[in-house]
Amino acid sequence: MSPLTLSLHLLSPPSMITSLLFILFLLLLLHHAITPYFSKKLSCPPPSPRGLPILGNLHQLGPLPHRTLHGMSLRHGPLLLLKLGHVPALIASSVDTAREVLKTQDNLFASRPSLKVPATLFYDNKDIAFAPYGDYWRQVKKLSVLHLMSSKMVDSFKLIREQEVALLVAAIARASASRSTVNMSELFASLSKHIISRVIVGKPSREEEWDSVLHLMIQECSLMLGSFHVGDYFPALSWAGKLTGLDAKLKTTMATASDILEAIIEQRLARSRDHGDHHDREPECFVDVLLSAVKDNTMGVSFGKENIKAIVTDLFGAGTDSTYIVMEWTMAELVRNPKAMKKLKEEIRGIVGSNPTVSEEDLASMPYLKAVIKETLRLHPPGPLLVPRELMQDTKMQGYDIPKKTRVFVNVWAIGRDPGVWEDPEEFKPERFFGNSIDFKGQDYELLPFGGGRRVCPGIGFAVVVLELALANVVHRFDWELPNEKRGEELDMDEVFGQTVRRKNSLQLVAKPC
Numbered sequence: 001m002s003p004l005t006l007s008l009h010l011l012s013p014p015s016m017i018t019s020l021l022f023i024l025f026l027l028l029l030l031h032h033a034i035t036p037y038f039s040k041k042l043s044c045p046p047p048s049p050r051g052l053p054i055l056g057n058l059h060q061l062g063p064l065p066h067r068t069l070h071g072m073s074l075r076h077g078p079l080l081l082l083k084l085g086h087v088p089a090l091i092a093s094s095v096d097t098a099r100e101v102l103k104t105q106d107n108l109f110a111s112r113p114s115l116k117v118p119a120t121l122f123y124d125n126k127d128i129a130f131a132p133y134g135d136y137w138r139q140v141k142k143l144s145v146l147h148l149m150s151s152k153m154v155d156s157f158k159l160i161r162e163q164e165v166a167l168l169v170a171a172i173a174r175a176s177a178s179r180s181t182v183n184m185s186e187l188f189a190s191l192s193k194h195i196i197s198r199v200i201v202g203k204p205s206r207e208e209e210w211d212s213v214l215h216l217m218i219q220e221c222s223l224m225l226g227s228f229h230v231g232d233y234f235p236a237l238s239w240a241g242k243l244t245g246l247d248a249k250l251k252t253t254m255a256t257a258s259d260i261l262e263a264i265i266e267q268r269l270a271r272s273r274d275h276g277d278h279h280d281r282e283p284e285c286f287v288d289v290l291l292s293a294v295k296d297n298t299m300g301v302s303f304g305k306e307n308i309k310a311i312v313t314d315l316f317g318a319g320t321d322s323t324y325i326v327m328e329w330t331m332a333e334l335v336r337n338p339k340a341m342k343k344l345k346e347e348i349r350g351i352v353g354s355n356p357t358v359s360e361e362d363l364a365s366m367p368y369l370k371a372v373i374k375e376t377l378r379l380h381p382p383g384p385l386l387v388p389r390e391l392m393q394d395t396k397m398q399g400y401d402i403p404k405k406t407r408v409f410v411n412v413w414a415i416g417r418d419p420g421v422w423e424d425p426e427e428f429k430p431e432r433f434f435g436n437s438i439d440f441k442g443q444d445y446e447l448l449p450f451g452g453g454r455r456v457c458p459g460i461g462f463a464v465v466v467l468e469l470a471l472a473n474v475v476h477r478f479d480w481e482l483p484n485e486k487r488g489e490e491l492d493m494d495e496v497f498g499q500t501v502r503r504k505n506s507l508q509l510v511a512k513p514c
């Protein structure tokens with residue numbers, strides 16, 4: 001997720017204070033226009049920390065909401081009903097409550113709220129991640145899994161991954177030869193974005209003049225998806241984005257994105273005209289698949305250019321951000337934990353020997369590498385609260401009443417640090433995954449970095465092989481240190497919350513060939 005998909009859509013710290021002040025002012029003016037949210041009295045609501053009139057608990061979330069909500073769950077219990085402005089928000093913070101949302105009552109919790117930024121960026125939620133539950137979502141998810149994310153398709157992108165990882169290793173080697181510090185955040189982001197652009201658009205975007213604009217635009221979308229829109233919490237004030245400037249910014253970004261996507265679509269249509277149906281020069285890309293769905297009218301739902309643009313924007317974000325964020329956190333944890341780094345190097349060397357390159361066939365024999373990635377995802381899920389769900393009808397959970405339209409967050413970050421589930425939860429110990437079958441595919445509710453149930457991330461296979469291949473190669477080829485002879489444990493692990501939770505500071509390392 002989130003993707004652009006991984007939009008947690010709570011609060012973005014920089015804009016939060018000004019926005020909250022602004023809301024307060026507006027609310028004073030418009031107080032009378034706002035009906036109290038909990039107008040329908042719940043006979044048995046879940047515990048709820050005391051909040052302020054009108055704002056509810058909105059002001060309490062702070063710059064890192066997943067941590068604040070974890071603290072609240074320790075005080076009030078694993079199922080909380082907050083009031084975020086005008087909106088009820090259920091926070092599930094334990095294995096049992098997560099299972100209830102993602103499995104037992106998944107059919108009721110499978111929709112998404114319609115939020116201002118994604119609704120605009122994705123042409124009224126015509127993407128996958130924010131599409132409301134129903135036929136349209138079912139069709140587009142099926143199409144994307146079949147043609148992009150099934151294991152057969154993921155296998156077919158092997159050459160792309162190998163070429164892009166080779167370019168990553170070459171870039172590190174160049175920096176290492178000139179004794180420069182390597183900005184691993186930048187290199188991992190570049191790797192992810194070029195892999196995704198090759199499978200979606202058909203060629204590495206670095207060959208296109210729109211490359212830098214497209215990726216700036218994706219970054220811009222990602223920032224906006226993590227930003228605070230007054231109307232998402234006070235529907236009566238949904239026009240307020242016009243005053244904060246967010247609506248204008250959205251409009252400009254949309255226009256730029258739309259122009260680039262239009263050019264991509266035209267390019268693919270021209271190619272198809274030139275080569276007829278025999279596309280023997282260049283392989284088909286995902287935009288071609290979407291264009292065929294428009295041409296052949298195979299979706300069974302209304303489907304045109306806007307749908308293609310929404311889905312492509314969504315997948316660019318989904319395929320780039322979360323994947324590179326996990327690589328960043330993994331390298332950071334390995335540098336902070338030299339014993340784990342050593343053990344991983346030994347495992348890789350034991351399999352590939354003096355061969356300089358780790359290939360995809362080698363990965364199956366690397367259980368420690370897999371455990372390292374699981375452990376990173378336990379401690380640093382890029383979407384610590386998943387993508388918000390929306391409850392489709394009134395229900396009961398653990399004896400409590402939950403009203404229809406409640407926005408639902410599963411705090412997988414809190415579950416990953418629950419001492420009742422994990423021994424020494426704050427420590428980085430990949431070995432904890434030996435001797436058990438806990439995996440992150442959405443069946444084990446103690447480890448849910450990709451969510452679960454109907455809305456589970458369809459990109460797990462796509463992401464994991466990129467993570468494994470890239471990490472195995474960079475760990476195998478170089479010895480890693482912090483600049484200025486700092487010790488590993490001095491590396492900061494500060495987070496910044498937005499559409500995804502990433503490192504606050506970029507990961508700058510020194511690489512020495514080994």
Ligand code: HEM
Binds near residue numbers: 006386460462
């Ligand atoms: C390490 C990398 C990734 C992580 C941690 C991640 C995580 C997530 C999470 C937490 C969700 C929400 C699940 C839920 O609501 O239960 C999600 C949804 C989604 N992800 Fe990923 N994701 C990753 C990579 C990818 C990639 C590479 C793609 C596509 C190429 C992708 C495409 C999607 C899509 C389309 C959805 C929306 C699914 C729906 O709403 O039905 N993700 N992802």
